[in-house]
Amino acid sequence: EPEVTQTPSHQVTQMGQEVILRCVPISNHLYFYWYRQILGQKVEFLVSFYNNEISEKSEIFDDQFSVERPDGSNFTLKIRSTKLEDSAMYFCASRGGAGNTEAFFGQGTRLTVV
Amino acid sequence: RKEVEQDPGPFNVPEGATVAFNCTYSNSASQSFFWYRQDCRKEPKLLMSVYSSGNEDGRFTAQLNRASQYISLLIRDSKLSDSATYLCVVNIATGGFKTIFGAGTRLFVKA
Numbered sequence: 001e002p003e004v005t006q007t008p009s010h011q012v013t014q015m016g017q018e019v020i021l022r023c024v025p026i027s028n029h030l031y032f033y034w035y036r037q038i039l040g041q042k043v044e045f046l047v048s049f050y051n052n053e054i055s056e057k058s059e060i061f062d063d064q065f066s067v068e069r070p071d072g073s074n075f076t077l078k079i080r081s082t083k084l085e086d087s088a089m090y091f092c093a094s095r096g097g098a099g100n101t102e103a104f105f106g107q108g109t110r111l112t113v114v
Numbered sequence: 115r116k117e118v119e120q121d122p123g124p125f126n127v128p129e130g131a132t133v134a135f136n137c138t139y140s141n142s143a144s145q146s147f148f149w150y151r152q153d154c155r156k157e158p159k160l161l162m163s164v165y166s167s168g169n170e171d172g173r174f175t176a177q178l179n180r181a182s183q184y185i186s187l188l189i190r191d192s193k194l195s196d197s198a199t200y201l202c203v204v205n206i207a208t209g210g211f212k213t214i215f216g217a218g219t220r221l222f223v224k225a
Contacts, residue, residue: 042217056212103213105157
């Protein structure tokens with residue numbers, strides 16, 4: 001069964017460092033998303049990406065964040081200068097088409113900023 | 115007002131019980147609706163889509179009331195393995211599409 005894969009599963013980084021979280025969405029999907037979940041809290045929408053551009057972003061997704069689909073298969077989330085409060089589980093998701101299709105999630109990357 | 119609201123629970127029920135979760139959404143551009151299940155420290159996984167006519171999948175029944183902007187999930191004959199957080203999820207069309215999660219309802223099923 002096709003799945004969304006994320007690497008690494010766990011990333012520890014020092015405050016102020018840049019991190020790149022990687023995702024390989026399901027191959028024929030068109031819509032890509034990043035979410036985060038701070039421990040014990042709800043899943044929060046960060047950004048959606050379609051047709052090689054951001055289609056929607058939340059207030060969390062400030063100038064420290066960027067996304068890229070560099071090669072047609074990977075979908076990356078970059079955090080330029082990490083803060084302690086960026087520590088969370090980051091989930092990548094993809095969706096096949098417009099309208100009513102559900103999103104499929106990767107297993108997440110646990111980011112710990114120390 | 116939050117875009118998707120759920121009772122956080124927790125719901126503590128014995129095995130075999132029937133339990134119902136409710137969810138309301140506020141954005142009239144909401145187009146499609148889902149229930150996801152999330153186990154501790156795992157990714158959300160689709161439980162079922164929710165259709166206007168209501169739909170059933172084994173012990174699970176989902177209903178949608180567009181007029182009231184309300185979604186429900188009914189679990190019959192609860193199993194220990196049903197213990198998880200249940201997430202109400204809404205796709206909103208805003209030029210793009212974004213998928214918004216409710217905060218989740220925690221369910222504990224006890225022997």
